Amino acid sequence: MICVVAAVLFGLSLAEAAILPERSVITDHTSAGSLGGKWYHRDDHPAHALFKRQSIPGDGVTYPAIGSKQWLSAYPQGLPDTSKLPQEWVNALNAAVAAGKIPDLAPSTNNAAGLPTYGSLKPTSPEVCSGTYQCQIAGDIWAAPDGFLGCGFDDGPLPPSPRLYEFLQQQNQRATHFFIGENMLQYWQEFQQAITNGDDIAVHTWTHPYMTTLTNIELVAQFGWTMEIIHNSTGGRLPRFWRPPYGDSDVRVHAIAKELFGLTAIFWNQDTNDWMLPGGTTLAKINTSMTKWLTGPKSPGLIILEHELSNDSVQAFIDAYPVMKANGWNITSTAELAGNVPYQNADSSTAPVTPANGVIVGDINSSEAPSTSSATSAP
Numbered sequence: 001m002i003c004v005v006a007a008v009l010f011g012l013s014l015a016e017a018a019i020l021p022e023r024s025v026i027t028d029h030t031s032a033g034s035l036g037g038k039w040y041h042r043d044d045h046p047a048h049a050l051f052k053r054q055s056i057p058g059d060g061v062t063y064p065a066i067g068s069k070q071w072l073s074a075y076p077q078g079l080p081d082t083s084k085l086p087q088e089w090v091n092a093l094n095a096a097v098a099a100g101k102i103p104d105l106a107p108s109t110n111n112a113a114g115l116p117t118y119g120s121l122k123p124t125s126p127e128v129c130s131g132t133y134q135c136q137i138a139g140d141i142w143a144a145p146d147g148f149l150g151c152g153f154d155d156g157p158l159p160p161s162p163r164l165y166e167f168l169q170q171q172n173q174r175a176t177h178f179f180i181g182e183n184m185l186q187y188w189q190e191f192q193q194a195i196t197n198g199d200d201i202a203v204h205t206w207t208h209p210y211m212t213t214l215t216n217i218e219l220v221a222q223f224g225w226t227m228e229i230i231h232n233s234t235g236g237r238l239p240r241f242w243r244p245p246y247g248d249s250d251v252r253v254h255a256i257a258k259e260l261f262g263l264t265a266i267f268w269n270q271d272t273n274d275w276m277l278p279g280g281t282t283l284a285k286i287n288t289s290m291t292k293w294l295t296g297p298k299s300p301g302l303i304i305l306e307h308e309l310s311n312d313s314v315q316a317f318i319d320a321y322p323v324m325k326a327n328g329w330n331i332t333s334t335a336e337l338a339g340n341v342p343y344q345n346a347d348s349s350t351a352p353v354t355p356a357n358g359v360i361v362g363d364i365n366s367s368e369a370p371s372t373s374s375a376t377s378a379p
């Protein structure tokens with residue numbers, strides 16, 4: 001669950017790091033500000049149809065309550081069984097492969113140092129473009145616009161999370177939580193608290209694997225279940241952003257995230273190493289790094305990798321927050337940098353959800369609510 005590889009990569013020489021095809025920042029997005037009652041993607045994008053939903057007006061009204069028996073039994077415990085995926089997800093993958101949208105790249109293999117390798121292919125070559133080796137694929141986000149600081153946390157929800165959420169609420173500060181699927185299931189009360197706070201929920205996969213080591217269908221399972229639990233627990237909101245565990249993505253993983261699920265990856269440009277607490281680093285060291293970044297140049301803006309993994313990692317943020325404020329950073333939820341919207345079908349965690357068009361995965365309420373059981377497509 002922690003980002004062991006980051007420390008290894010910290011020593012990567014600049015010559016080894018590649019930027020391909022060119023650095024992309026969040027200003028590339030065209031729909032900043034508001035979706036205007038539309039979906040972020042074109043109407044025939046698979047993401048519209050892949051998730052179970054209540055399709056007639058007020059999408060989201062009758063989803064099972066978080067923590068209810070029905071909710072708890074709707075998702076995989078641990079590693080998802082790829083033979084038990086909704087058929088629509090499998091069909092969407094097959095269609096995307098057949099249409100040539102998914103690069104024919106074999107999964108990577110982790111070497112002795114834990115780094116993904118690709119046989120004879122260079123990880124920084126255009127055929128691979130591995131995020132682990134700092135190769136940047138156009139459209140992914142690696143930095144914030146000038147003067148902006150993206151506030152976000154990885155790996156929750158977990159027992160240390162409520163203290164963070166209370167602090168954020170006290171400061172009236174919105175954040176993005178890159179949540180792990182199986183943690184949402186296990187720590188559903190903390191998950192609920194983040195939603196109640198009005199924070200943005202983004203995807204950090206179901207079990208936090210090195211995504212590039214997985215097969216296509218395993219990737220579909222990791223993305224699909226994480227999207228599904230967020231969708232069905234936030235009144236039908238479909239996240240627009242994901243963060244690769246360990247920063248590990250490549251052209252194939254990127255394509256499945258984008259073409260099937262409509263997801264854009266957000267990486268980071270500074271790493272606190274707070275996942276090494278306690279032992280591998282100290283609060284004092286993190287504070288020194290934070291102060292250096294926060295009092296330094298504002299171009300580019302900052303996306304700092306932080307975690308809600310431990311009481312100390314939460315403390316590291318609480319200690320740094322006054323420094324962020326004192327130095328005039330424009331602090332927004334990472335998913336809302338420069339006015340971007342955090343969901344594919346809603347302007348915010350509190351704005352209305354736009355119903356989906358077309359055929360969708362079955363009505364999740366059909367067994368409980370016969371009056372809506374025939375509603376499998378939008379009006």
Ligand SMILES: [Zn+2]
Nearest residue numbers: 001154155245
């Ligand atoms: Zn993580």
